[in-house]
Amino acid sequence: MMAREIQTKSFWRAALAEFLGMTIFVFLSIGSATKWTGAGVPADIVQIALTFGLAIATLAQSIGHISGAHLNPAVTLGLLVGCQISILRAATYILSQMLGAVAASAILFGLTPKSRNGTLGVNALGDGVTSAQGLGVEIIITFQLVLCVFATTDKRRTDLSGSGPLAIGLSVAIGHLMAIGFTGCGMNPARSFGPAVVTGNFKDHWLYWVGPAIGGIAAALLYDFLLTARFSDLPDRLKVLTNGQTEEYDIEGEEDSTKMEMKPK
Template identity: 65%
Template sequence: MASEFKKKAFWRAIIAEFLAMTIFVFISIGSALGVNFPVLETNTTSRTQDIVKVSLAFGLSIATMAQSVGHISGAHLNPAVTLGCLLSCQISILKAVMYITVQCLGAVVATAILSGITSGLQNNSLGLNGLSDGISAGQGLGVEIIVTFQLVLCVVAVTDKRRTDISGSIPLAIGLSVALGHLVAIDYTGCGMNPARSFGSAVIARNFSHHWIFWVGPMIGGAAAAIIYDFILAPRTSDFTDRIKVWTRGADEYQLDGDDSARVEMKPK
């Protein structure tokens, strides 16, 4: 881990993840905070924003950031995605911890900026996630697990270097997966498939009611997606010792070699 910590590429990736997360949260949450915002000049309020607009803002902003910094940090922008990539041996434990830390920090910074911009908005929840009427904690947890599962499954599948059949835009595919999750989950939980984004709103709004759901659900969904893809759908031939090396030394020290049977083995470069 020490060798990875000293690399400039490591710190560039950390900075990229922080900046991209800040921009993503600002754009996506900002798209939802215009709900009934007062127009002082005419003493009226704007029309209520719709779910499609918010879902597209989340999806397109993720796609844009993935296209912008994906080559630097991988543009995880979500602790659940980072956990999935860790379990599929795409990053080290050190990088995963640093990514999740700066993702949360970026979300807090962006939400704080939005709090200042929308200070005149009454009952401003700052995009705080919560359970809708009639939805229990268990039901909300289930929703978060499912929508995050499909997102992380999409991420690990489209970023699988063994694949040669992908001809479209990978960032767009991930962005559409994010938009799809929001279209499904907003009515139930506000869609907390991104724990860092939920954390930013909870910190600035000082409201952690049912906040555990938006960490446990996405992390379970992300972990399950990575494990099922890596061990069942597209298994690798590497043993546990090789995985430990990636987790401790970083993916830059190892590469994945494939064969005609689509099974791969991790080998030192």
């Protein structure tokens, strides 16, 4: 079944959407976080938080119907633990996200004058913040983001109204408003990875993977097994890990069948 999933056009469209979406997101977001030293335009926390949040909301609206608009390895890991995507798709998404983040960081680095290019938005611990404290902050801010993703995309809910992408974007913005002073606000391992690769600065980089991963997985487990208690359909959901969501590729099969039926006999 994994082979069937990877052979579909929708699988590769989704991977491309994650790459392009991440490229645009990281370019816009770390562009707002880059310090333009000597330009009289200091980085502003509200500006940065709004850019991150609105960029995610816009891209979720733009590519959500193609890939789900994860745009974050922590979100992908959470959805994998929640048995909403296959292992193969999760690995492909994360690779696409990382490549997109590196591409965006390289493009921004090339477009930013060297005399005004600061840290390229590389995440770093604030003054006096320990690694343990930074890890705790990253766990909590990512936890609330992934919890929001699960709640706003829960197909069983009948009370949802308004814009899901906007709610998720606001969750991202809130995390940044709180955490920028602590850790620079990673919340997204790929976003942290891109600038680190381009600048070669991997100081404390591990916590920008470990923290979001723990937060995303914890949110998935809490939502599915404590807050909503989804145990009855667990056997069927576990099949998704190897088979994928069949509706994602059966549409193409149906289209092919329809075309065959329409051919004159």
